[in-house]
Amino acid sequence: MVLTGKLLFIIIIPAIVLFMQARLALADDTWQLDDSAELSDVEEMELGKKVDEYIRHQFYLHNDPELSKELNDITHRLSAVSERKMLPFTCNIIQSHSINAFSAPGGHIYVTEGLLKFAETEDEVAGIIGHEVAHASLRHASKLYREFIGILSQRDKGTDFAETLLLFNCHLEEFEQEADTTGVLFAHKAGFNPNGLPDFLERHLDLLIQNGVLGLLRFGSFTTISSRIGHLREYISSLTLKE
Numbered sequence: 168m169v170l171t172g173k174l175l176f177i178i179i180i181p182a183i184v185l186f187m188q189a190r191l192a193l194a195d196d197t198w199q200l201d202d203s204a205e206l207s208d209v210e211e212m213e214l215g216k217k218v219d220e221y222i223r224h225q226f227y228l229h230n231d232p233e234l235s236k237e238l239n240d241i242t243h244r245l246s247a248v249s250e251r252k253m254l255p256f257t258c259n260i261i262q263s264h265s266i267n268a269f270s271a272p273g274g275h276i277y278v279t280e281g282l283l284k285f286a287e288t289e290d291e292v293a294g295i296i297g298h299e300v301a302h303a304s305l306r307h308a309s310k311l312y313r314e315f316i317g318i319l320s321q322r323d324k325g326t327d328f329a330e331t332l333l334l335f336n337c338h339l340e341e342f343e344q345e346a347d348t349t350g351v352l353f354a355h356k357a358g359f360n361p362n363g364l365p366d367f368l369e370r371h372l373d374l375l376i377q378n379g380v381l382g383l384l385r386f387g388s389f390t391t392i393s394s395r396i397g398h399l400r401e402y403i404s405s406l407t408l409k410e
């Protein structure tokens with residue numbers, strides 16, 4: 168995947184942070200969800216539409232029909248082997264030199280120009296998109312949304328806020344690991360090389376070390392990324408052993 172433009176800086180924004188920002192931005196919105204434990208597909212798609220509008224306000228989208236088609240073909244191959252192929256999955260390109268990908272509820276996936284420029288193979292891009300498809304397939308947005316609403320109400324009551332926040336952070340890491348392995352499984356099932364994701368993460372980690380920015384990133388610490396890579400390599404060897 169080749170895009171012109173210079174790599175200016177690299178930062179990882181965990182998808183969920185963006186989702187939370189979007190949720191806060193929507194706090195005054197008249198649109199409300201009911202209080203049931205899980206979002207229905209329709210509710211999730213409605214929420215996704217709102218978050219997508221927010222993201223389109225915050226970022227410029229890169230308009231390249233050919234590249235878009237290529238990315239959406241990859242996305243549809245991956246979503247076709249997921250548990251939620253009924254969701255209208257779409258992949259958009261964000262004008263940014265940072266290397267990042269994230270998703271909004273309801274099947275909206277975003278990758279940056281910087282990420283596409285950095286990716287060396289289609290398998291690497293499929294690994295990244297697979298991770299985002301997995302978040303949707305595993306209903307992570309819905310689960311975190313409920314948890315987040317709970318945290319906000321606890322904060323208002325002033326009870327055990329720090330402890331709840333810590334637990335929430337643990338869940339974020341669990342969800343990341345779950346999306347990693349499930350995404351790699353989707354990539355494998357869809358006919359991509361499952362090593363695409365760990366290959367990408369490994370090269371990205373090297374770049375972060377070279378740029379000396381690791382220490383600044385809470386979610387991008389060396390141990391977190393290298394344990395993700397190690398876990399993925401192990402999972403992939405168990406996948407290929409089964410065949």
Ligand SMILES: [Zn+2]
Binds near residue numbers: 298302
């Ligand atoms: Zn993720």
